[in-house]
Amino acid sequence: xxxxxxxxSIENYISxxxxxxxxxxxxxxxxxxxxxxxxxxxxxxxxTGYWFNELNYRYIIVSAMDSKDGFELIYHYSDDSSGWIxxxxxxxxxxxPTVESMTPIVYGIEWxxxxxxxxxGIQFLNHPKPERFLLPENWPEGNYPYRRKIRKxxx
Amino acid sequence: MGKKTIVPIGPYHPLLEEPEFFKLYCDGxxxxxxxxxxxxxxxxxxxxxxxxxxxxxxxxxxxxxxxxSTSHPFAYANAVESIGAVEIPVRAKLIxxxxxxxxxxxxxxxWVGLAGHFLGYNTVFMWAxxxxxxxxxxxxxxxxxxxxxxxxxxxxxxxxxxxxxxxQLIKVLEDVKIKTDLLVGAVMDDPVIHARxxxxxxxxxxxxxxxxxxxxxxxxxxxxIDVRRDDPxxxxxxVNWKVITVKEGDVFAxxxxxxxxxxxxxxxxxxxxxxxxxxxxxxxxxxxREIPAGIGIGHAEAPRGEVFHFVKSDGGNSPVRHKIxxxxxxxxxxxxxxxxxxxxxxxxxxxxxxxxxYCCTERMIQVYDHNSGKRTMSAAELIKLSQQKTEELNKQFxxxxxx
Numbered sequence: 001x002x003x004x005x006x007x008x009s010i011e012n013y014i015s016x017x018x019x020x021x022x023x024x025x026x027x028x029x030x031x032x033x034x035x036x037x038x039x040x041x042x043x044x045x046x047x048t049g050y051w052f053n054e055l056n057y058r059y060i061i062v063s064a065m066d067s068k069d070g071f072e073l074i075y076h077y078s079d080d081s082s083g084w085i086x087x088x089x090x091x092x093x094x095x096x097p098t099v100e101s102m103t104p105i106v107y108g109i110e111w112x113x114x115x116x117x118x119x120x121g122i123q124f125l126n127h128p129k130p131e132r133f134l135l136p137e138n139w140p141e142g143n144y145p146y147r148r149k150i151r152k153x154x155x
Numbered sequence: 156m157g158k159k160t161i162v163p164i165g166p167y168h169p170l171l172e173e174p175e176f177f178k179l180y181c182d183g184x185x186x187x188x189x190x191x192x193x194x195x196x197x198x199x200x201x202x203x204x205x206x207x208x209x210x211x212x213x214x215x216x217x218x219x220x221x222x223x224s225t226s227h228p229f230a231y232a233n234a235v236e237s238i239g240a241v242e243i244p245v246r247a248k249l250i251x252x253x254x255x256x257x258x259x260x261x262x263x264x265x266w267v268g269l270a271g272h273f274l275g276y277n278t279v280f281m282w283a284x285x286x287x288x289x290x291x292x293x294x295x296x297x298x299x300x301x302x303x304x305x306x307x308x309x310x311x312x313x314x315x316x317x318x319x320x321x322x323q324l325i326k327v328l329e330d331v332k333i334k335t336d337l338l339v340g341a342v343m344d345d346p347v348i349h350a351r352x353x354x355x356x357x358x359x360x361x362x363x364x365x366x367x368x369x370x371x372x373x374x375x376x377x378x379x380i381d382v383r384r385d386d387p388x389x390x391x392x393x394v395n396w397k398v399i400t401v402k403e404g405d406v407f408a409x410x411x412x413x414x415x416x417x418x419x420x421x422x423x424x425x426x427x428x429x430x431x432x433x434x435x436x437x438x439x440x441x442x443x444r445e446i447p448a449g450i451g452i453g454h455a456e457a458p459r460g461e462v463f464h465f466v467k468s469d470g471g472n473s474p475v476r477h478k479i480x481x482x483x484x485x486x487x488x489x490x491x492x493x494x495x496x497x498x499x500x501x502x503x504x505x506x507x508x509x510x511x512x513y514c515c516t517e518r519m520i521q522v523y524d525h526n527s528g529k530r531t532m533s534a535a536e537l538i539k540l541s542q543q544k545t546e547e548l549n550k551q552f553x554x555x556x557x558x
Contacts, residue, residue, distance in 0.1 A: 031237040033386060034452050058380065059367035060454075061485075063465045063478035076452070076463070083386030085452050108366035108488055111191070134194040146202070 010035070010084070021047055033082075036074075038089045041099050044075075047088060048105050051077050057086060059106045064116045066148045071097050071122055092122065101127035119146040159187060162499055164506070177490065177506065184498045189491050204477040209235055209309060209446050212474065216464075217303050219479065222265060225258045226457030227479070228307040230464040233388050234453025235309055238468055239446045244438045245390075247311035249427045252390040253324075254298070254306050255455070256420040256427075260331060261290040262458035263413045263420075266510045267338055270410060273507055274351060275542030279341060286334040289327045296320055311440030321428050328421050335417045342410060347548045352407035356493035356505025359404055366492075367485045370460020371412045372509045376404035382456040394426040406508040413510075445472075457482055459510050483509070500544040 014027050017037070026038040039047060051057040057077035065072050075088040092099055101124035103110045113124045114133035121144040124130065132139070162179040176195065180188035200219055204212045216227040229251065236243065243251075264287040271279025291301040297320055298304035306312050316324070342348055363373045373380055381398040383391040399415045401408040448470035454463045460482030467476040486509040493505045 030450050031240075031452065034237070034450075036450070056364070058364070058369075059485075060461075060463050061367075061478070061480035063476070065467070065476040065478075067476075074465070076465070078385075078454075080380045080385050085386075085454070087452070106365075106367075108368075108485060111484070111488060132194075134197060136194060145199075 020050070033084045034087070035084060036087045036089055038091075041090055041092070044088065044090055045100055045102065045105065048075065048102050051086065051088075052106050055079065059108055060085070062109065062112045062116065064120050064122065064146075066120060066146060070094050071120060073099065073116070073122070075102070097121060098123040098125060100125050103128055118144075120144055121147065158182070162186075162502070164502070179494065179499065179502055181499055184500075186494045186497055186499060186502055189494050191487065191490070201477050201479055204474055206473065208472045209468075209474065212477065213307055213309075214305060216479065217305065217307075219481065221302055222262050223258060223457045223459065223462075224303045225254050225306065226455055226462045227464070227481075229255055229389075229455035229457075230453045230462040231466070232307050232309065232453065233455060234451035234464040234466040235446060235468075236451075237453060238449045238451035238466065239309075239443060241310050241441055241443055243311050243441050246315070246431065246434050246437055247439045247441075248390040248393070249431045249434065250312045250314075250316055250439065251307070252394075253316065253424050253427045253431075254304060254312075255389065256423045257290060257294065257324075259420045259458045260417055260424075261287050261294075262510075263417050264290070264338075266413060266458075267342070267410070270504065270507060273504055273538065273541055274348070275545040276348075279338070282334075282341075283338060286331060286338075290331060293324055293327050296323060308440060309446075310443040311438070313440070315436075315439050316428075316431060318432075321431065325425065325428060328424060332418070332421050335414065335421075339414050342414060347545060347552055349407065350548050350552070351545050352410065352504070353403070353405055355406045355501045356497060356508050357403070357405045358489055358493050362404075362489060362492040366488045368460070368489050368509075369482050369485055370456070370458070371409055371416065372460065372486045372489065374398065374400045375408035375412045377402040382454050382461050386454065388453075388455060390427055390430070391423075393430060394423050396423050396426075406504055409508045446470075459483060460486060486510075500540045503538065503541045 010029065018024055018027065021039070021043050023043045024037060024039050028036050030036050037047070052059060057079050060076040060078050063074040063076065069091060071092040071094065073090045073092065077086045078084070079086060090099060097120070099122065101113055103113060104126070110128065111133060113127060114129070114131065116122050117124060117130060118133055118135045121142070160181040162181050164177045164179060176192040178190040178192070179186050180190070200215060204215055207215055212231060213228050216231050217224050219227050264283045268280040268283030268287070271277070271283060294304060295301050297316055298306050298314060306314060358368070358372070358376045360376050360378050363376050363378045369380065377400055379398060379400050384398055396419045399412050399419060401411050446468050448468055451466040451468070453466070454461050462482060463480035465476070465478040466474045469475045489509065490506055493508070494502045497505060
């Protein structure tokens with residue numbers, strides 16, 4: 001497939017995805033072969049199920065960060081047949097960082113969700129084992145090492 | 156179910172002697188459940204990277220892992236260069252691929268040696284490590300270091316490979332190829348190794364999909380994925396090579412994939428060196444002024460699988476967020492499927508089969524009594540158990556031969 005066909009098919013793919021899930025707020029091609037889909041938390045489970053089970057995308061990892069507008073969770077999946085990395089971007093409010101756990105759909109996501117729970121204090125609802133993972137047992141409650149006290153954007 | 160025993164493996168893995176901790180829940184000899192604990196050696200590298208400049212981060216991520224010390228800079232370079240849409244010179248692409256593949260050769264040889272030791276084949280261990288030495292020496296000649304080569308930089312590489320070094324490298328690879336034949340013969344034709352590894356720690360293609368496992372672990376279960384082919388970077392689309400896949404999914408299949416990959420890597424390096432010869436002496440680094448604001452996602456195929464780097468830039472001189480996913484992070488979790496149902500003496504080699512890298516993932520195995528919570532077995536005892544099993548098989552086979 002050449003470069004042009006590739007772009008054509010990704011445009012078709014994006015419009016198809018938007019029809020399937022009208023709740024999608026924004027879709028952007030961030031780089032060569034990198035797609036970022038911004039969604040509200042309500043459709044996270046649906047799109048994850050569609051990508052992981054129906055399209056057979058490979059689960060890579062979840063990146064979490066404390067940004068200006070809230071906690072950003074980015075679920076990375078890879079379409080190995082085309083080499084595209086597809087990412088789902090969910091923004092959680094600073095005062096209410098809760099989201100549904102994706103472990104029932106993607107089995108391997110369990111550990112990274114526990115890690116994010118430790119470092120950022122995000123609650124994953126219906127997680128099968130919401131226990132400490134990275135931090136020791138005696139780590140003080142409510143102390144999350146990756147939360148920013150001073151945001152870089154504020155400087 | 157009767158009385159269950161918990162077997163703790165760790166805090167040092169019986170094979171690799173790095174901090175990690177697995178609890179194997181056992182019913183008699185059979186493993187029924189597994190738990191994974193981590194955090195013993197967390198270095199906060201993601202956080203450190205946020206306080207370094209884009210250029211400095213290379214030297215931080217290089218130190219994540221001592222064995223695959225070029226795969227992290229490789230993925231990081233792919234990520235950062237994608238933000239700035241940096242086009243790197245062809246010469247640099249070729250040198251990057253050569254270093255990447257040379258690293259795969261030494262890493263796979265290291266694994267073959269360790270797996271041999273683990274099974275009680277100390278000769279294989281000594282051979283494999285002996286043959287690995289010239290590869291490390293070659294690294295020293297090319298980069299100045301046997302490990303942590305510091306070859307990568309934004310826009311290219313830092314050192315060139317000249318005619319003289321190229322011809323030395325070709326000679327070393329010829330020798331490694333002969334020695335690989337020897338190792339392949341030793342592993343593939345040994346009936347005891349067949350009996351010991353076939354059907355042990357089997358992972359199906361579904362298991363691989365569930366956990367998102369990558370690299371030789373996935374390819375040994377017939378999952379045909381390889382970042383080098385699927386999303387080509389550096390010089391991998393300029394050379395001919397094939398992705399090795401085996402269907403069985405057991406430990407033997409994983410060994411087979413790694414051994415056969417040695418040949419592919421050697422072939423890639425030779426082709427790159429030929430292309431390098433044709434390429435005129437020239438730039439090995441593109442000029443990069445600054446990294447604009449944006450998100451960069453880069454991945455690279457390390458010896459153990461896909462290394463994934465996510466870099467967010469705000470237009471300043473350092474990353475705002477740097478997320479690193481080492482291949483072992485996803486591969487280690489497959490122990491839940493590969494160990495459960497097997498015997499304790501197989502657990503050790505099943506866990507070692509994915510070539511877990513704890514400095515990358517930084518996590519810790521142990522054997523506990525399920526009811527009393529008492530530790531019942533130490534790491535050294537577990538190795539002994541594994542070696543004893545091979546010895547018994549050896550005796551059985553030689554008894555058969557006599558009769």
